[in-house]
Amino acid sequence: MMNINSLKSFFSNIRKTVKPEELVSKSENNGLKKSLSAFDLIILGISAIVGCGIFVMIGPAVCGSHGNIGAGPSVVISIILAAIVCICPALCYAEFAAIIPVSGSVYTYTYATLGEFAAWVIGWILLLEYAISDITIAVSWTDYLLNFLKGFENILPAWLVNPPIWLVNDIPTAINKCNQAGLNCDIELPHIFGIPVSINLPAMLIVFVLGLILLKGIQESTKAAATMVIVKLAVILIFVGVGIFYVQPENWTPFAPSGISGIVLSTFIIFYAYIGFDTISTAAEETKNPQKNLPIGLIGSLVVCSILYALVAIVFTGIIPIEKYSDVDILAPMAYAVRLINQPWIAGWISLGALAGLTSALLIFQYGNTRILYSMGRDNFLPKSLTKIDNIHKTPYIATWITTLAVMLGCIFMDANVAAELGIFGTLTCFIMVCVGVIIMRFKNPDIVRPFKVPFFPWLPLIGILVCGYLIITVIPQLKVSSLLFPLWIFVGCIIYFSYGYGKNRQVEQKNNKNLSIIANLEESEKNANN
Numbered sequence: 001m002m003n004i005n006s007l008k009s010f011f012s013n014i015r016k017t018v019k020p021e022e023l024v025s026k027s028e029n030n031g032l033k034k035s036l037s038a039f040d041l042i043i044l045g046i047s048a049i050v051g052c053g054i055f056v057m058i059g060p061a062v063c064g065s066h067g068n069i070g071a072g073p074s075v076v077i078s079i080i081l082a083a084i085v086c087i088c089p090a091l092c093y094a095e096f097a098a099i100i101p102v103s104g105s106v107y108t109y110t111y112a113t114l115g116e117f118a119a120w121v122i123g124w125i126l127l128l129e130y131a132i133s134d135i136t137i138a139v140s141w142t143d144y145l146l147n148f149l150k151g152f153e154n155i156l157p158a159w160l161v162n163p164p165i166w167l168v169n170d171i172p173t174a175i176n177k178c179n180q181a182g183l184n185c186d187i188e189l190p191h192i193f194g195i196p197v198s199i200n201l202p203a204m205l206i207v208f209v210l211g212l213i214l215l216k217g218i219q220e221s222t223k224a225a226a227t228m229v230i231v232k233l234a235v236i237l238i239f240v241g242v243g244i245f246y247v248q249p250e251n252w253t254p255f256a257p258s259g260i261s262g263i264v265l266s267t268f269i270i271f272y273a274y275i276g277f278d279t280i281s282t283a284a285e286e287t288k289n290p291q292k293n294l295p296i297g298l299i300g301s302l303v304v305c306s307i308l309y310a311l312v313a314i315v316f317t318g319i320i321p322i323e324k325y326s327d328v329d330i331l332a333p334m335a336y337a338v339r340l341i342n343q344p345w346i347a348g349w350i351s352l353g354a355l356a357g358l359t360s361a362l363l364i365f366q367y368g369n370t371r372i373l374y375s376m377g378r379d380n381f382l383p384k385s386l387t388k389i390d391n392i393h394k395t396p397y398i399a400t401w402i403t404t405l406a407v408m409l410g411c412i413f414m415d416a417n418v419a420a421e422l423g424i425f426g427t428l429t430c431f432i433m434v435c436v437g438v439i440i441m442r443f444k445n446p447d448i449v450r451p452f453k454v455p456f457f458p459w460l461p462l463i464g465i466l467v468c469g470y471l472i473i474t475v476i477p478q479l480k481v482s483s484l485l486f487p488l489w490i491f492v493g494c495i496i497y498f499s500y501g502y503g504k505n506r507q508v509e510q511k512n513n514k515n516l517s518i519i520a521n522l523e524e525s526e527k528n529a530n531n
Helices: 002-014 020-027 038-049 052-063 072-099 106-113 116-150 171-180 201-216 218-246 259-286 290-319 322-327 333-340 344-378 397-413 416-444 459-475 480-530
Strands: none
Touching: 002 116, 002 480, 020 106, 038 218, 038 259, 038 290, 038 344, 052 072, 052 116, 052 259, 052 290, 052 322, 052 333, 052 344, 072 106, 072 259, 072 290, 072 416, 072 459, 106 116, 106 344, 106 416, 116 201, 116 344, 116 397, 116 416, 116 480, 171 397, 201 344, 201 397, 218 290, 218 333, 218 344, 259 290, 259 416, 259 459, 290 333, 333 344, 344 397, 416 459, 416 480
16 A cells, blocks of 8 residues: 555656746746846847858758758758748747746746656756757867868968867767778877877867856856857858859759658758757846747747748759769858859858857857756756856856866767757757647646737647657658667656656655744744734
């Protein structure tokens, strides 16, 4: 009988939800500074979205990678499909953000709807999504930096323009490049105890510098992001404005060289470009008038970036003949395209704009990761030390340092392509959960004040669930490594929850119940004394 009761108690505990008003109340005395406007949020969104997606992922989406064929010119359809699908979760994010203006994004929303265990799993996935995305972007940042430095080949020292392979690549990439070039890894790479050593030093340095900026505060980070947004938008407009005169319509034929399967796979890849918009919801506790400004920031950034993506895709595929796809530099595709039309000066500017774009995206993803860690620490899933706020800058400094060091370490060991795929799996899973959460919240709390509502309910959330689920199922056979690593990450997260988070939450509950009992006894004693 005891075992049955214990089992019932266990399942009851992992399904415990937190009321929205409790989440809001808990966040009101967080010590974080509320300074972000709707415009600031749109800047944050553009900073995160217009980064790796447009400067890097357009390459594999069009040309393919890992032996998979890309969509070719039909990538425009992939972009439109990805944008349409993103609208569904974006509207769901907006409704949740207006109801629960609290840091934590879909993790917090899941806690309010599906309960403790589901919230932990989603929070764990979000940590993967943001950290992995940071690694991918940091690696791409190095490639664009090297492209930029090549323009100064006759000015800068040779060791700076063409650094050793083991100083600018992670270990898997360095080994792969050595094999492709017919080089001996035992000679080209240094070894420690017989193990090859390679570090992506530029990527690690930029991650470290951005960690320092984040420690100064979100307002300062937003100002830095705004400056970089201006630079990268100017460069994108230069690429479109100049490149359109070199577009040859015959390059758009065949329009879909790999058919529907290529369009679907490219839609999955393009989803990586939209990871950033949900980062806006992690800024809820630092936003002025979040019920109004968060929906504007979410939808506004999504619309602006979708238009930019479509314009770049049209010009990019119009410049490059399909027979050149195998030669495209996947990590710096736009720079390759303008070199193909003999415009090296634009390639230099594109590399500079890409550096700005990737830097701002790095900044925002690192920011999002720190706020997820902060929220999970506050909810007792992770150590409370993660919630410590710097007295001067009002930022969670321990969470910021942990995130920064973890991403720097990942730049040594993680393959950039696999990291990007893992980030996409995480994004689609979170999109599904936020759509499910809105449906549950509508039925569980029908009377709660909703400053913003998802239109055409429940059809839009259902469409978001079905399409995101379809994309995940469809690409699993093609992305074998990442489709194995993703469930492994969730499994590790479950072990951490049951070995730490579950017990910690029960301890906190017992302590709270004890305190409530003491207060009740004191009130009863005072009442009896008065009588």
